[in-house]
Amino acid sequence: MRDIIFVTGNANKLKEVKMLLSSDSTSSINVINKALDLDELQDTDLVKIARDKCKQAMKFLEPGQEVFVEDTALAFDEFNGLPGAYIKWFVKSMGLDKIVQMLDSFPNKGAKAITTIAYADKNGEIHVFQGITQGNIVPSRGSLNFGWDSIFEPIETNNLTYAEMSKEEKNKISHRSRAFEQFREYLATAE
Amino acid sequence: MRDIIFVTGNANKLKEVKMLLSSDSTSSINVINKALDLDELQDTDLVKIARDKCKQAMKFLEPGQEVFVEDTALAFDEFNGLPGAYIKWFVKSMGLDKIVQMLDSFPNKGAKAITTIAYADKNGEIHVFQGITQGNIVPSRGSLNFGWDSIFEPIETNNLTYAEMSKEEKNKISHRSRAFEQFREYLATAE
Numbered sequence: 164m165r166d167i168i169f170v171t172g173n174a175n176k177l178k179e180v181k182m183l184l185s186s187d188s189t190s191s192i193n194v195i196n197k198a199l200d201l202d203e204l205q206d207t208d209l210v211k212i213a214r215d216k217c218k219q220a221m222k223f224l225e226p227g228q229e230v231f232v233e234d235t236a237l238a239f240d241e242f243n244g245l246p247g248a249y250i251k252w253f254v255k256s257m258g259l260d261k262i263v264q265m266l267d268s269f270p271n272k273g274a275k276a277i278t279t280i281a282y283a284d285k286n287g288e289i290h291v292f293q294g295i296t297q298g299n300i301v302p303s304r305g306s307l308n309f310g311w312d313s314i315f316e317p318i319e320t321n322n323l324t325y326a327e328m329s330k331e332e333k334n335k336i337s338h339r340s341r342a343f344e345q346f347r348e349y350l351a352t353a354e
Numbered sequence: 355m356r357d358i359i360f361v362t363g364n365a366n367k368l369k370e371v372k373m374l375l376s377s378d379s380t381s382s383i384n385v386i387n388k389a390l391d392l393d394e395l396q397d398t399d400l401v402k403i404a405r406d407k408c409k410q411a412m413k414f415l416e417p418g419q420e421v422f423v424e425d426t427a428l429a430f431d432e433f434n435g436l437p438g439a440y441i442k443w444f445v446k447s448m449g450l451d452k453i454v455q456m457l458d459s460f461p462n463k464g465a466k467a468i469t470t471i472a473y474a475d476k477n478g479e480i481h482v483f484q485g486i487t488q489g490n491i492v493p494s495r496g497s498l499n500f501g502w503d504s505i506f507e508p509i510e511t512n513n514l515t516y517a518e519m520s521k522e523e524k525n526k527i528s529h530r531s532r533a534f535e536q537f538r539e540y541l542a543t544a545e
Contacts (some may be wrong), residue, residue, distance in 0.1 A: 182526040202395050202396070203395070204393050204394070204396065204441075205393070205395065205396050205443065207443055207446075207447060215393075241448075242444075242452065243448050245443060245444055246440075248396070249396065249437075252397075252438075252440075253436055256398060256433065256434040256435055256436050257432075257433045261460075262432065263454045263461065268455050268458035269452075317396050320516075328361055
């Protein structure tokens with residue numbers, strides 16, 4: 164087995180990521196969770212934030228230890244990419260309803276859900292993978308278990324929010340699954 | 355003369371800060387500007403952001419060198435403190451008009467302008483000073499030279515935005531002047 168450390172403190176994310184990384188081609192990979200308390204940079208450059216977070220994680224680990232972090236952003240088209248990586252602070256501070264209400268007077272509700280993965284290989288080189296799903300911000304519908312899933316309706320689905328889909332449906336089109344698909348392929352070829 | 359380094363890349367801020375720190379009691383202080391490229395943490399804790407920025411600045415300087423940084427936030431009451439320190443990214447990415455429009459459907463336009471100063475003394479100990487001015491977010495009026503000054507109307511003034519006031523008027527009531535007043539007093543007593 165090949166151990167790869169995933170840094171997160173979010174149990175839901177860990178479960179989703181384990182599911183996304185498991186496939187025939189990566190069956191030899193063992194995702195180990197570490198809940199390191201890493202800082203995140205203020206920036207609108209999502210790749211920069213993820214790379215920086217990965218570099219911080221590496222400082223806590225043995226040299227040669229493979230590790231990855233992921234960061235998820237919700238980028239409103241009308242806001243030119245914001246709240247972006249700051250979305251988690253908005254969810255925590257003001258709640259989903261007010262986030263939807265911020266867009267009330269903007270006809271364009273378009274938004275991109277973006278996952279950025281930064282992975283350090285055993286030589287300490289960092290590789291970045293990004294997945295994007297286009298959708299709309301809508302009044303909250305569905306389970307409230309997973310961040311802002313209940314206010315994001317991907318354009319590719321039949322008017323369901325992420326929170327109204329089964330895990331399998333969501334994983335077919337989600338920003339996170341798209342990023343992890345690239346990551347999984349990379350891991351399979353670069354063993 | 356006692357040299358104190360102020361880390362900023364913003365010429366307007368530097369000018370305002372030099373004005374705010376000059377008084378009889380601090381006439382021996384020489385503010386020297388350094389435009390270091392410092393990272394800022396994602397956080398809603400403004401003191402934490404400023405302290406971290408000050409610590410970073412210290413790494414670039416000789417031990418014993420006094421240095422300070424300041425960080426300014428615009429905290430919407432309705433948003434429980436956000437955009438907060440992220441306001442600069444909102445100004446840059448979406449512009450002032452859309453920031454005002456975000457609040458269109460919220461009757462409460464209240465906001466706090468907050469400056470947080472973190473100062474490292476010659477022993478490397480960090481001291482924090484904070485100034486707050488309560489006001490309202492209004493459609494942009496006045497000069498556009500200084501960040502979000504044209505959309506912030508302090509409650510203590512006759513319906514003028516910061517951008518419609520003279521520098522002297524603004525310095526009587528501004529969040530920045532309140533923070534620097536505390537800092538100036540501290541410097542005068544702790545020479």
